[in-house]
Amino acid sequence: MRFVLAGQPNAGKSSIFNSVAGYRSATANFPRSSITYTVTKALIAGREVEVVDLPGAYSLTSTEAAAGPAERYLLDQPYDLIIDVVDASRLGRSLEMTLQLIELGRPMIIALNMMDEARRRGIVVDHRALAAELGVPVVPTVSRLGRGLKQLFRDALRHAVVGHAAPPLPYDLEVEEAIATVVEGLDGEIPVLGIPSRFVATKLLEADPHVSERVYRARPELERHVNEVAAGLEEAHGWTADQVVSGNRHAVAHGVEDRVVSHREPRLGWREWADRLLLDEWTGGPLMLVILGLLFWFVFGVGKRVEEPLVEAFNRIQAAVAAQFPADSLVATVADGLVMGLAGGVAIVLPYLLPFLIGLAVLEDTGYLPRLAYILDSLMHRVGLHGTSVLPLILGYGCSVPAIMATRILESEKDRRITAVLASFIPCSARTVVIFGLVAAFMGPLWALFIYLLNIVVIVVIGTFLARRMAGTSPGLVLEIPDLSLPDLRTLAAKTWLTLKEFITIAWPLLIASSIVLGVLEWAEAADDINALLSPLTVWVLGLPAAVGMTLIFGVLRKELTLVMLVQALGTTEVDAVMSSGQLMTFTLFVVFYVPCIATIAVLARQLGWRDTGLIAVFTVVVAVVISVAGRFAFALFT
Amino acid sequence: MMMTLDTVGIRRQARVIMIDGGQRVRSHLNNLGIHIGDWLTVVQRAPFRGPVLVEVNGSRVALGRGIACKVQVDMDGVLERLCGPEERWGAGH
Numbered sequence: 001m002r003f004v005l006a007g008q009p010n011a012g013k014s015s016i017f018n019s020v021a022g023y024r025s026a027t028a029n030f031p032r033s034s035i036t037y038t039v040t041k042a043l044i045a046g047r048e049v050e051v052v053d054l055p056g057a058y059s060l061t062s063t064e065a066a067a068g069p070a071e072r073y074l075l076d077q078p079y080d081l082i083i084d085v086v087d088a089s090r091l092g093r094s095l096e097m098t099l100q101l102i103e104l105g106r107p108m109i110i111a112l113n114m115m116d117e118a119r120r121r122g123i124v125v126d127h128r129a130l131a132a133e134l135g136v137p138v139v140p141t142v143s144r145l146g147r148g149l150k151q152l153f154r155d156a157l158r159h160a161v162v163g164h165a166a167p168p169l170p171y172d173l174e175v176e177e178a179i180a181t182v183v184e185g186l187d188g189e190i191p192v193l194g195i196p197s198r199f200v201a202t203k204l205l206e207a208d209p210h211v212s213e214r215v216y217r218a219r220p221e222l223e224r225h226v227n228e229v230a231a232g233l234e235e236a237h238g239w240t241a242d243q244v245v246s247g248n249r250h251a252v253a254h255g256v257e258d259r260v261v262s263h264r265e266p267r268l269g270w271r272e273w274a275d276r277l278l279l280d281e282w283t284g285g286p287l288m289l290v291i292l293g294l295l296f297w298f299v300f301g302v303g304k305r306v307e308e309p310l311v312e313a314f315n316r317i318q319a320a321v322a323a324q325f326p327a328d329s330l331v332a333t334v335a336d337g338l339v340m341g342l343a344g345g346v347a348i349v350l351p352y353l354l355p356f357l358i359g360l361a362v363l364e365d366t367g368y369l370p371r372l373a374y375i376l377d378s379l380m381h382r383v384g385l386h387g388t389s390v391l392p393l394i395l396g397y398g399c400s401v402p403a404i405m406a407t408r409i410l411e412s413e414k415d416r417r418i419t420a421v422l423a424s425f426i427p428c429s430a431r432t433v434v435i436f437g438l439v440a441a442f443m444g445p446l447w448a449l450f451i452y453l454l455n456i457v458v459i460v461v462i463g464t465f466l467a468r469r470m471a472g473t474s475p476g477l478v479l480e481i482p483d484l485s486l487p488d489l490r491t492l493a494a495k496t497w498l499t500l501k502e503f504i505t506i507a508w509p510l511l512i513a514s515s516i517v518l519g520v521l522e523w524a525e526a527a528d529d530i531n532a533l534l535s536p537l538t539v540w541v542l543g544l545p546a547a548v549g550m551t552l553i554f555g556v557l558r559k560e561l562t563l564v565m566l567v568q569a570l571g572t573t574e575v576d577a578v579m580s581s582g583q584l585m586t587f588t589l590f591v592v593f594y595v596p597c598i599a600t601i602a603v604l605a606r607q608l609g610w611r612d613t614g615l616i617a618v619f620t621v622v623v624a625v626v627i628s629v630a631g632r633f634a635f636a637l638f639t
Numbered sequence: 640m641m642m643t644l645d646t647v648g649i650r651r652q653a654r655v656i657m658i659d660g661g662q663r664v665r666s667h668l669n670n671l672g673i674h675i676g677d678w679l680t681v682v683q684r685a686p687f688r689g690p691v692l693v694e695v696n697g698s699r700v701a702l703g704r705g706i707a708c709k710v711q712v713d714m715d716g717v718l719e720r721l722c723g724p725e726e727r728w729g730a731g732h
Contacts, residue, residue, distance in 0.1 A: 058670030063663050090697045093672035121697070242662055243675065250674045252698070257703050281686045374701040378689035386703050387690060411667070477690050477703030478667050 002050040002078065003156055003632065006070060007085035008097050009056030010482045012113040012143040015491075016085060020044075021150050024285040032560040037073055039255060044153045052079065058093075060100040061203065061246070062210040071210065074104060081160035082108040083152070088118035088125045088140070091261060095253035096246075099169055102136065105196040107163040110138045116145070117483070122266035135166035136551035144488065166479055168198060169256075171248045174236055178205060178229045185225040186215075205230055206242040234546075271484045278368070278484075284375050291368065296452075300445050303352035303436055310347035311573050314339070330523060337519030337568065341512030344564025345504075347573075351442045352436045353503065356429050357496045360398045365495075367485035370396060370479055377477050383460055384467020387477040389419040393459075395427030398499070400600040403428075404607055414472030419615055421466060421606050422459050424596045427452065430507075430559035431592050437563050439588050444575040447585065455592060458627065507558050514554045514561055515568050521550070522569070542586050543632055545570070545579065555591060557598055562591045582635040589631045593624035652680050653712035653719070660709040668710070672696045679712070681721075691721055 005013045021040035038053045057070035070221055076081075084101050086094040101108060112127050131138040139155055141148035170176055182201035203211035204226045216223045225550035230241035237244045277283050318339050363369055370389055377387030396403035403423040407416045427435060440448035521527040527550050533537070534549030551565035566587070570578045579587070595617050596604065605613040655677050658665050672695055673679065679695040690701045702710070707722035 058672075059666070061666050061670070063666050063670075092696050093698060096672070123697075206666070227724060239675070240662070242666075243665060243669075246666065246669045247676070250669070250677075279683050279685075279692060281684065284685070330731075346653050370701070374690055374692065377701070377703055378687040381688075381703075386705075387701065411663075474705075475664055475667060476705035477701055478671060478706055479701045481692065481699040481701055505720055574698075613680060627664075 001047065001080050001157075001160060002052065003081050003083055003160065004052045004054060004074065004079045005083050005085060006054050006074060006097075006101060007111075008058050008087065008090075008094050009480065011056065011085040011087040012111075012141075013053055013056060013085045013095060014151060015143040016083070016111060016113070016141070017051060018491075018494075019143065019146055020051055020153065026624070027094055037069060038464070042153070047157060049153075049157065057097070057247075059097060060104075061206050061208045061242075064422035074101075074383065080107065081156055081163070082106050083111055084108055084136075085113050085143075085154055086109045087114050088112050089114050089121050089123055091118075091123070091125060092250075092257035095256055096249055098134065098136075098200075099249055099253055100202075102134065102166050103168045103196065103199040103202065105165045105168075105199070107159055108136050109152070109159050109167055110134070110136050111143070111148075111152050112138050112140045113143050115140045115147075116142045120267050122264040124262045124264060126260045126262070130256070133256045133260060134169070134395040137163070144309060166520070169252055171245070171252065174233065175205075175245060175248050178233050178241075181229050182226055185222055186219075188376075192519050195506055202245060206245050212274040216492050224470030230408065233617075272472060274484055275371075278371050279374060279481075280317075280517065284371075288372060288375050291363075295363070296445075296449065299352060299355045299432070300436060300440055300448070304441065306351035307347060307437075307441065310351065314347050315573060318343070328523075330520070333519045333523040334516055337516035338512060340519070340568045341508075341564065343573070344515065344560070344567060345508045345511055352433050353429050354496070354500065356432055357398065357499050358492065360394075361492050361495045362487050365485070365492060367482045367484050370481050373477065373479055374481060383463035385463060386474060388479055389415060389422075392419050392423050393426055396423040396428060397432070398429055400424050400426065400428045400596055400605050404603045407607065412472055412474040414467075414470050415474050417608060417612075418463060418466045418470065420604060422463050424600055424604060424616065425455070425459050425462065425593065425620070427455055427592050428559065428600075430597070433560050434563045434588055434591050438566075438575065438584050442584055443581050451588065451592060454589075454627070458593070462623075473580070485573070507560060510557060511561055515564060518550055518554065518565055518568050527569075537625075542590060542628055544583050544587055546585060552590070555597075556595055559591060559597055562587075581639070582632060585635050586628045586632040590624045590628040593627055595624075596620065596622050648732055650680065650682070652678055653714045653721075654678050656713045656718060657711040658709060659711065661704075664706065665703060667676070667704070671700050672698060673700065693721070695699070 005017055007013050017038065020042035021038070037055065040051050042049050042051050052073070055068070055074055056069040057312035059070050060071050060074065062068055062071055082101055082104070084098050086098060098110065100564035110130070112125060112130065118125060125140075127138045127140045137155055137159055139148055139152040141152055143149060171179070173561065179198060179201045182204055183197045186197045186200060200211060200215060204215060204222075207230075233241045233244050239247065278287055318336065321335050321339050322332060327333055372394065373390040376390045380386050380389055391409060392403045392406040395406050400423055403426065404420045407419045407423065410416045410419060423630070435448050435451050439451060469590065521530070530553070531546045534552065535546045538544045538549045538552070539546050547569040548566060551562045551569055554565045555562035566575060567573050572578065575584065595601070601613060601617065604616060608616075655673060655675050658668055658675065668674075675693055679693045681691060682694050682699060683692040684690075685692075688704050690703045691707045692699060692701050702721065704722045708720050710721040712719055712721055
């Protein structure tokens with residue numbers, strides 16, 4: 001048995017999913033934050049049920065030939081029941097999606113979610129009346145607090161077993177006639193499996209690129225037939241057929257809303273006041289700087305305080321371990337590498353990574369990110385992009401991989417490609433660790449801030465250049481601004497843990513293994529050969545100790561490795577004793593800009609193709625060399 | 640006398656009369672609940688030709704200037720576009 005959670009963005013699908021899945025699905029307070037669907041097995045009333053969380057979709061009409069993941073799943077995959085998650089505080093708009101889901105002709109149940117939010121806005125929904133209007137069972141829920149969810153899944157199970165599909169709600173007479181004519185033309189032969197012809201006919205009239213392409217490929221003669229019917233509608237209404245159909249659905253949805261909703265006085269609260277300030281044309285920008293500044297200060301403040309005692313502790317452990325084994329033996333080298341790898345993970349990476357992930361999760365869950373997109377839209381236009389690109393770019397400060405995947409929320413191919421390239425240049429949390437662990441820790445936080453600002457300047461330059469060079473148009477910013485919300489501590493902790501777990505299970509073992517490998521290579525004196533090979537770059541061009549050569553190679557696996565490897569290669573955590581400030585700066589600049597890590601390269605290749613990814617990799621090395629050399633000489637001149 | 644939404648100011652209501660542009664732009668706006676005939680309220684405009692924030696059917700949507708210019712609205716019987724002409728600094732209050 002398989003249930004599908006479908007609904008518009010920000011309706012609370014993921015939090016319903018998490019209630020049955022434990023924590024598997026990342027929630028974020030911005031539209032279309034789930035990119036692909038997530039599946040879990042859940043036990044409902046003693047039965048095992050597969051629950052699928054689809055990414056939010058405003059409608060089943062695609063705007064591009066490539067259908068959204070939700071639409072694709074609903075049309076092509078087998079499932080037994082749709083759980084339509086409806087935002088009670090935006091009932092009319094949510095129902096437009098519901099009406100289309102009903103047209104799919106599957107058993108369905110509605111989770112009337114965010115009932116508390118609706119009440120706050122003075123909207124009272126009569127869920128029994130709604131169920132009667134639609135012919136679909138309705139369960140009121142507050143998924144954030146887990147209210148009504150037990151009932152929802154119990155009813156869903158019952159409905160999936162004995163329930164039947166509700167008949168679609170009728171449009172006006174002319175649209176119904178047009179649909180009937182197209183259905184007749186389809187003649188029962190539809191290349192989309194198991195989808196009622198009424199749904200297909202509606203989508204053809206709406207000129208849905210995805211459905212049209214599939215139907216016309218199999219039945220090219222249908223195109224003329226549909227166009228004739230569409231022309232008839234257009235003549236009768238004076239609007240294009242797609243507007244007539246979607247306008248009609250809009251009217252039906254809002255008709256239902258009017259009949260089941262009664263209004264009370266809304267309770268305005270801190271959200272409205274905060275929003276007024278956050279989005280105001282005078283205070284919005286300065287507040288943004290304050291918020292991002294606080295994030296920076298928080299990461300640095302916490303990291304610094306935690307790091308120092310940890311590093312000291314590990315230095316003692318390292319000395320103690322070294323005393324156990326004969327000096328310069330293989331065992332001693334391996335043990336030393338092991339301790340260094342552990343130390344790198346615990347004492348250097350975690351202090352900065354953890355507060356950073358918490359900060360980013362807070363920004364996501366409060367819903368501040370879409371507001372950032374709003375504020376930065378005009379600035380992004382200067383780069384040739386628009387506000388929506390801000391979302392992937394900010395995510396890039398966490399990790400480039402989800403950032404590049406998030407570029408799918410962008411409408412145009414051009415925006416997607418440029419944003420993906422730029423996102424790979426953003427210093428991700430791994431690079432943040434290097435920036436904080438080397439530059440901020442040994443040279444002061446202002447220098448770290450300088451690197452971030454320099455990075456933004458470089459991104460602006462590259463973005464402007466790419467936007468000028470590439471052809472293509474962009475529809476610009478169209479983004480829903482969800483309500484502000486207080487982040488839920490449990491979600492916050494779970495989300496941070498999810499990312500942290502990835503670090504602990506994947507990156508840390510890699511870190512320890514690489515640390516040992518490096519140690520052994522050094523012991524076998526093979527590291528020197530590789531370092532010598534790289535020395536034209538590291539020593540001559542960048543003016544760094546030859547020992548850093550190996551670290552840069554390991555850095556391609558994961559950027560944190562450069563820091564840990566540096567500690568290992570130099571044989572001390574007191575890096576500033578071996579490298580000058582200028583060298584630290586040059587090294588960090590190079591690490592920040594050169595080749596993205598392997599995981600990023602893999603996603604980039606999937607998104608852009610191998611040729612462009614290769615070009616980007618080469619390009620990043622050139623940029624890294626230019627910037628770090630400039631940094632090297634500028635630092636030598638001015639300090 | 641021509642009036643633009645900018646000079647009329649924030650917190651005024653307008654009714655969508657026409658959406659210029661292709662099926663893509665239309666279905667994009669439709670998906671977010673903006674249809675012909677809908678009433679919307681201009682909540683906020685960002686400076687420097689930034690986006691227009693409108694409230695429509697209970698949700699708030701940020702529209703970049705490019706898209707806003709494609710939305711024609713009726714304000715007190717005058718047909719206007721949702722975006723203004725080149726704006727002065729802080730116009731809108």
